[in-house]
Amino acid sequence: MTGFHRGGILAPFVLLGWIYALILAHSPNVAGQAGPVFWAFVSALWLAAAVALNGLSNLRLKTPGARRFLGLCIPILFGAFLFFLWEVIVVGAGVPSVLMPAPSAIGSRFAASLPVLLEDFLQTFVKSVLSGYMIGCLSGFLVAIVADRIPFLRRGLLPLGNFVAALPVIGIAPIMVMWFGFDWPSKAAVVVVMTFFPMLVNTVAGLAAAGRLERDLMRSYAAGYWTTLFKLRLPVALPFIFNALKINSTLALIGAIVAEFFGTPIVGMGFRISIEVARMSLDMVWAEIALAAIAGSLFYGLVALVERGATFWHPSYRT
Amino acid sequence: MQLKAETVLERVTEGDVMGGSKAPSGLAAARPESDPATPAPVVDIKDLSLTYEAADGPVYALSNVNLQIAEGEFVSFIGPSGCGKTTLLRVIADLEQPNGGHIHVNGVSPSEARVRRDYGFIFQAPALYPWRTIQKNVELPLEIFGISKGERRERSRRQLELVNLKGFEKKFPWQLSGGMQQRASIARALSFDPRLLLMDEPFGALDEIVRDHLNEQLLKLWDKTRKTVLFVTHSIPEAVFLSSMIVVMSPRPGRIIDIIDASHLGRERKLEIRETPEFLKIAHRVREGLRAGHSYDD
Numbered sequence A: 001m002t003g004f005h006r007g008g009i010l011a012p013f014v015l016l017g018w019i020y021a022l023i024l025a026h027s028p029n030v031a032g033q034a035g036p037v038f039w040a041f042v043s044a045l046w047l048a049a050a051v052a053l054n055g056l057s058n059l060r061l062k063t064p065g066a067r068r069f070l071g072l073c074i075p076i077l078f079g080a081f082l083f084f085l086w087e088v089i090v091v092g093a094g095v096p097s098v099l100m101p102a103p104s105a106i107g108s109r110f111a112a113s114l115p116v117l118l119e120d121f122l123q124t125f126v127k128s129v130l131s132g133y134m135i136g137c138l139s140g141f142l143v144a145i146v147a148d149r150i151p152f153l154r155r156g157l158l159p160l161g162n163f164v165a166a167l168p169v170i171g172i173a174p175i176m177v178m179w180f181g182f183d184w185p186s187k188a189a190v191v192v193v194m195t196f197f198p199m200l201v202n203t204v205a206g207l208a209a210a211g212r213l214e215r216d217l218m219r220s221y222a223a224g225y226w227t228t229l230f231k232l233r234l235p236v237a238l239p240f241i242f243n244a245l246k247i248n249s250t251l252a253l254i255g256a257i258v259a260e261f262f263g264t265p266i267v268g269m270g271f272r273i274s275i276e277v278a279r280m281s282l283d284m285v286w287a288e289i290a291l292a293a294i295a296g297s298l299f300y301g302l303v304a305l306v307e308r309g310a311t312f313w314h315p316s317y318r319t
Numbered sequence B: 001m002q003l004k005a006e007t008v009l010e011r012v013t014e015g016d017v018m019g020g021s022k023a024p025s026g027l028a029a030a031r032p033e034s035d036p037a038t039p040a041p042v043v044d045i046k047d048l049s050l051t052y053e054a055a056d057g058p059v060y061a062l063s064n065v066n067l068q069i070a071e072g073e074f075v076s077f078i079g080p081s082g083c084g085k086t087t088l089l090r091v092i093a094d095l096e097q098p099n100g101g102h103i104h105v106n107g108v109s110p111s112e113a114r115v116r117r118d119y120g121f122i123f124q125a126p127a128l129y130p131w132r133t134i135q136k137n138v139e140l141p142l143e144i145f146g147i148s149k150g151e152r153r154e155r156s157r158r159q160l161e162l163v164n165l166k167g168f169e170k171k172f173p174w175q176l177s178g179g180m181q182q183r184a185s186i187a188r189a190l191s192f193d194p195r196l197l198l199m200d201e202p203f204g205a206l207d208e209i210v211r212d213h214l215n216e217q218l219l220k221l222w223d224k225t226r227k228t229v230l231f232v233t234h235s236i237p238e239a240v241f242l243s244s245m246i247v248v249m250s251p252r253p254g255r256i257i258d259i260i261d262a263s264h265l266g267r268e269r270k271l272e273i274r275e276t277p278e279f280l281k282i283a284h285r286v287r288e289g290l291r292a293g294h295s296y297d298d
């Protein structure tokens, strides 16, 4: 039997099995006191799902559209399966929600607190992260271009950059709060400090990445500094710059959330996490974590998407 | 060893005499500079030497090179790998600075000639920019020189047709074979119509048939446009077929050991001339020169 057949035949059964197991786990006489039969059933589903996913991922499809669809399906199914296990185990074994709430509980908490989450999102992501990210990346880029022209600046700044990059957020966040106050500007400042140096270091490396022949070609045309910069060196540096943009998209979110632990008005994702932990309402903490995960992934995904379009010619994307 | 050195010296003199005796056609190695009857040479090199400072000691890439190339000449450089052919072309193009000697390109220093955009350089590798389509790559020098968009389109179309790349304008370099990429780089150098073409093994990566075809095309172009071409190659038949003058070089230190006049083969040549006795005679002399250079290795 081919992988496709195995995967194709098993997949609907596995899905039905999941639904059945979920209903079973939530029924009053199983929840919190599931017996060995139930766990055996879950284990069997696990095996079946592994076989089905394996079959699907070994599939060789002909049309690119189908391949892309399958490429999307596999991680989604895999993720769904992990959530299923999480739900079934937490509900079936009756794990206390302080230790680990079930995904369904987190989901309903998320849905019930949408206004609060939106407010936190605006405060932390839109105000602190986005503004800090843009200022940090842009200034890192511009300083890199200046440093590239002035050798002593490059030699002085790069070691300093590595030093600052090694500083923990915990160290700089309280200082920024002292300097820029409790509201979002101090968080944005933390994000600027965190994103500036990765961009600087990557752009400087990218500007030096053009090959000898490619430079000689420009020289043979008697092209000036700016022409060479725009027509050769910046395009070559683009993959490096996007690398920094991707690194920074995750760094920025971490920086802003952690910075909120050190004094903030009564709004923001980091603020909410710290007070809800103290109140032992872990499902709200998890709802904020889910929000951070969604926002962070979308942000990263967006940057990666733009990168694909802009550096389609790079060996890692060529088709 | 002593004996071999003498034979080489002899060859140099012989080559010089040959070049000198052909004064009317403008062929001139070692012609007195002040000769008023002939125009200034396109390339004029005297006692040129260049040493690379490598980590494990100096590399004598060029030593005491003397060469004069008149306008409209097709000069091939042939010699074993590492004898300084690329280096010599790069010095002429002001991409490398010599340690000693004098060099003039079109009567001025190489850097002035470069700034004037006197030459087009075709490198040993295509050096196309992967983010530009083939057409955009060919238009790159025109963009830099500030030529209007309509004119750019027209010129790139013409050059791409000339190198048989019609229909590939919108492709990216990495979607083309190595030979096609090299042809695109030739189209790029031709696009701004430089009077002097520096070609560093442009056809090294091509198969025989395409190579023959491009050789014929290049010869036609040379005959029609009267450009001066400096052409590096490893192939004796290619050198003899194309050139009006062949420069044989030898390594360690890189120097010229023979300059052979081939202008009597005419400007219009068919591939068939490769079987003629005149052709074979010149080819034989090139081979002898290469042998003499190689014997230094022992």
Ligand SMILES: Nc1ncnc2c1ncn2[C@@H]1O[C@H](COP(=O)(O)OP(=O)(O)OP(=O)(O)O)[C@@H](O)[C@H]1O
Pocket: B052, B053, B054, B059, B060, B061, B080, B081, B082, B083, B084, B085, B086, B087, B088, B254
């Ligand atoms: N940038 C450099 N630094 C140090 N040594 C170099 C450099 N470029 C060339 N050389 C050395 O100079 C010598 C001449 O090199 P060159 O590239 O001119 O040879 P070539 O005749 O073009 O050889 P090939 O036929 O293989 O292309 C070689 O010994 C080479 O190792």
Ligand SMILES: [Mg+2]
Pocket: B085, B086, B087, B124, B200
């Ligand atoms: Mg070479």
